[in-house]
Amino acid sequence: MTLDFEKLKKTNAIYRSLLAGKLVSPENIEIVHHRTRDMEIPVLRDKKSRVIFLKEALEQRFYTQSSDGGDLDGDEHLTHTFGGRVLRSKKLKDEDRRIEQFLPSLKGKFVCDFGTGHGFFLDLCVGIASQVSGVELRVECINDIQLRLGDNVSVQPTFKDFEQPFDTVTMFHVLEHLENQQVHLESAYKALKSGGTIILEVPHAEDFLVEKMALEAFYDFGFWSEHLILHTRTTIHYFLQAAGFVDIKILPFQRFGYANHLHWLRHGKPGGHDIYKDIPSNEFDQSYREFLCQRNWSDTLIATARRP
Numbered sequence: 001m002t003l004d005f006e007k008l009k010k011t012n013a014i015y016r017s018l019l020a021g022k023l024v025s026p027e028n029i030e031i032v033h034h035r036t037r038d039m040e041i042p043v044l045r046d047k048k049s050r051v052i053f054l055k056e057a058l059e060q061r062f063y064t065q066s067s068d069g070g071d072l073d074g075d076e077h078l079t080h081t082f083g084g085r086v087l088r089s090k091k092l093k094d095e096d097r098r099i100e101q102f103l104p105s106l107k108g109k110f111v112c113d114f115g116t117g118h119g120f121f122l123d124l125c126v127g128i129a130s131q132v133s134g135v136e137l138r139v140e141c142i143n144d145i146q147l148r149l150g151d152n153v154s155v156q157p158t159f160k161d162f163e164q165p166f167d168t169v170t171m172f173h174v175l176e177h178l179e180n181q182q183v184h185l186e187s188a189y190k191a192l193k194s195g196g197t198i199i200l201e202v203p204h205a206e207d208f209l210v211e212k213m214a215l216e217a218f219y220d221f222g223f224w225s226e227h228l229i230l231h232t233r234t235t236i237h238y239f240l241q242a243a244g245f246v247d248i249k250i251l252p253f254q255r256f257g258y259a260n261h262l263h264w265l266r267h268g269k270p271g272g273h274d275i276y277k278d279i280p281s282n283e284f285d286q287s288y289r290e291f292l293c294q295r296n297w298s299d300t301l302i303a304t305a306r307r308p
Contacts, residue, residue, distance in 0.1 A: 001031060001042060003055070013179045014053050014229050021238045023049050032219070039225040045205070052205040052223075052230040057179045090274035092255055095121045098172065098201075099128065105197050105304075109167035114188060115174030116155065119145035126152050133166070135159060159191035166192055172201045176227045185243035192307040198245065200303040204252065205230035208297035209264055217268030233296070236303050245305035252298035254289035 005026040008015050018024040024046040032052060033043040042055040098121060099106065108130050113121050116134030118141050125132045126149065134155040136142055142155050156162060169188045178184050188198055205211075207230075209218040229235075233250045240248050256273055258280040263272020280288065292298050 001034075003029065003031070003044075005029075008055065012053075012055070012057050014057050014181065017181060017239075018046075018051060018053065018235065021235075021242070023051060023235050023238060033223050036223045036225045036227075037221055041225055043219075043223045049232060049234060050205050050211070051232050051235045052210075054225070054228050057228045090271065092273070094172070094255070095124050098170075099124045102170070102199055103128070105168045105199060110164065111168045111170065112159070112162070112166045112191065114159075114169055114171045114184075115177070116145070117141055119149065119153065119155065121170070121172065122149065122153050122155075129168075133162060159187050162191065166196060168192075168197050168199065170199045172199075173203065175200060176202050176229055176231070179228055181229070181239045182242050185239055185245075189244045189307055194307060196307045198240075198303075198305050198307075200236065200240075200301075200305075201253075202231050202236060202301050202303075203227065204298050204301045205232050205235075206296055207299045208292055208295075209261065209299075211297060213265070215264060215268070218264055221270060231301060233301060236301055240303060240305045244307065246308050248303065248305040250301055250303045252293040252296055253300040253302045254292050254298045255300050257285040258288040259285070 003026075009019065015024070025048070028047045028049075029044055030047055031042050032045040035041060036043065036054065043052060044055055045052045106125060106129050110131040110133075111125055111129040112133045112135060113119070113125070114135045116122055116136045117138075119134055119136075122132050122134050122145065132153045134145065134153065135158060136145075136155050137157050145153060145155050154162070169192055171188070175181060175184065185198075192198065207222075209215045210222065210230075233252075237248055237250055259276035260270070260273040262279065263269060263276050289298075
């Protein structure tokens, strides 16, 4: 396939913004995979910066239709559909981990979780944060949160619907779904108090299974039409800085451990963190995760930054 870069520049806001930041260049862009798991959309990568993005960006589909993750009923498993197959894998306890990991930025603070979905993170923030709020467009999600948490939480469609600024804004695996990266980060910036903190968690383009293993089965599953961009440390820093943030810190984090990778390499499927959970010891698994982070092969990037 030959890429028309002039057309790409006109139609793809993510490509335009990456180009403006000198994070990609036409001569370095390659087609890393021919499609996403659910649509005939080529997946592109800049060979130098390693950022990954879709040839076509479908803005805000994340907010307008149900997630492929199938978490609407609070089930402990995720349901994935791709290639005519239905797979179920056990959820990670990300909400519990995030409360512990980011507690200093949550305790006694006015917190807003952007793209909160069904608000499971908000559930845990109640009683820890001084005030808890969320931004979410999907009506079914808002209704679910209101039924569950009532007046303890305020959920609105945009940051502008809140009168008071926040101490902390969180965006957990949301930014990669949005076409206008800088616009949304600027909105978060404006919604924060002076000295307020943003916490971002995004998938990492240099994931071990992508960057080093080039695992075709993982490509078939991991590239998704809802994930418009997979960031590198350089690209996420660029967008945060362009939005006005300072004190930017970006760290690799490994959500999935050795058991998950073993299953991918042996069977080419997700779910190994549950199926093979008894194979690695806790010490071995922790060392494996640390090794991936040290080599910048983590599956996740966590960024924190401050509004001056």
